[in-house]
Amino acid sequence: MSILNVLSRTKLYWGLIAIFLIGVLGSPISSKGNNIFLSYGNLLDVLRQVSTTGLIATGMTAVIITGGIDLSVGSLMAICTVVCAMLLTVPGVTPAVVLGVPTVAVTALCLGILATRFIFLNIEKSRAGSQATHDIRLDGVRGLVTPAIVGVILCSLVLWFLLPQVGSKFGVLGVLLVAPCVGLLFGALNGFIIVAGRLQPFIVTLAMMVTALGIARLTAGQNNAVLPVYTGSNATADFEMLRSLVFGVIPMPGLFFLGAILIYGAVLRFTPFGRYVYAIGGNEEAARLSGIAAGRVKIATYAVSGLLAGVAAVLYVAQYRQGKPDAGAGLELDAIAAVVIGGTSLMGGRGSLIGTFCGVLIFGLLSNILQLHNINSNLQLVLKGMIIIGTVLVQERNAVDLLFYLRLPGGKAARKETTAAKRPSKETPSLNLGGNKK
């Protein structure tokens, strides 16, 4: 129980602490003799700068834990920024409305179904003692009529506030709701194709990345135009709020990021859903055989990934006062890197959102430090790449093996104690189900 044990148990935070220390010790000193890196404003800048990547990485983490990958998030974010900016600035029936209204309708319908099912389930549970299991009214709830009515009511409420009065307070709030809905729908579509078509997530999301970029450009029109959102045109106080400091302390985007990490982290940690996610990543076949609805869980993770891309898009529009089809380009790779640095295995089954949080911050702090020192931007890329490799080597505890292969001091042959308990193996049991079904 030495201090080293504690250290190795908290190895996730080492990288973060080390980067932070480097920042503090090596920080340039301002003209007033203050430490620039540690200055309050600088750290807030970092938190705000990483929040977009952070939100995307949050959704990505669960996807990667299930053993999948989502390459489409950057393009989904682009669509959402375009839809959001266009609804705020261009009056009349625009492609964004054509895209947004059905999305809200479908989302509201799904929410209606979920809500009524939830209520219905609870009613049935409470009546479990009575004999009336085939109550006429309950059959109505079980079907589609009541859920549909609830969904339509929800949907019309949102649209009521959305289109005619974008200038008003509710109108802007409505717009801010539409973008995440669009992301959610596209994300769910990703998951549906992967599960129903039994295709590789890599190729499906790659196709979606291209498709979504095209849709974003079509929506923006004028061949990839930037859609500026002028302050004072339609952006009201709510819009201002999204880039303000909450209580004068935390920037709003940062709060969203922290919130997403905490909520989704709790879901993955403490709910059955979270356990299913890990189980599917560990061994999908086994999970399926033990009665987990693997398909649904996977669709849900992709949908949440899309939803968070939508939230990131709203923050992007608020922050940069514009929506454009190349927003979020290359973001998926940054997010994947942050997730992997955070100790999540691309093989699935292993990882945590706290790790991702550290990974994102490591990335952000690193960029910040290198920039503060005005290191040549091309060299910065090289350093970033090397840091990613180094961190992952330490995370995966393979650094020692590598040293051994290179015949360097400190190396040891690959240890035999890579216990199965710590790392679930990825071998699928050879279930001979007949035929070449996979």
Place this chain on the structure above:
Amino acid sequence: MKRRDMLKLAAVGAALLTTTALLTSGNAYAQDKKWKIGFSQVTTIEPWRAQFNKDILAEAAKHPDVELIVTDGEDKTEKQVADVENLIRQEVDALLVSPKESAGLTGVVQQAIDAKIPVFVLDRNVETKDYTQFVGGDNKLIGRAAGEYAVELLGGKGKAAGNVVEIWGGMGTQPAHDRHDGFHEFTDKEPGIKYLLDQQSGDWKQDQAYNIMATALRNNETIDLVYGHNDPMAYGAYLAAKDVGREKDIKFIGIDGLPNEGVTLVNNGELTATFTYVTPGAEGLRQAIKFLNGEQVEKTITLPTEKITKENAAQILKDNGL
């Protein structure tokens, strides 16, 4: 077990020490400088932007009392905003920004102005009027110059006739629209000039322009003049014509006139002419230093354009040491 942990600790410690040593040693040199000026560039990959950086660095070398920090936005709005925030934290005496987009950079430029840093906006404007100065070229002006010359090439005012292929830059970008409008102010007055393409965009890239031109060559028996919104696209069109052996009977006009690009092409006789779109790098830095030394500066400076043809191309190359 324990030994490995020791090793790891030692490694992390060593890494910490070396990096801090490296970082702190790098800071000591810039103490004797009088002014610290930050410049936020969009990207360094595009040739015109690379020239822009060359110009500003060459100008900075002439002022030993200035420390110039150049950042690279990697062609992303997010990154550029982060760069500018970073420069504000570093308490630069003046800030030069060449925005990727007007809307995206407005907020952070305002932030710099609020922090009492004089801001010089280069090449593309932002949506606030509180900056110290704007320095940039005028694309409409250049388009006009190109249009005037095109009319001259096709037979002169009132008599000009021929088929023109215009290859657009990015469709949604202001520079492309300005270069188009300026050009047409002259050519639209000539009834003899016919336009063969309806708004084909090559997205500023040579390869896309090649494909557009290849199609145009297949569809049209005679093409007299190609107007590319920048030199690489004009050159791409030239290559397409060359590959079908028709480059001799077509005139090619480009824009930008970078020494190692457009001027060289004109000098080789591949392009007929190009019009310089001068980078505001050197002028912007000169103005900023002027301002820091307490002099008055104008609110807007428009940079002139220059026509480059076979006659003067060699001289310009010589001046730039090529």
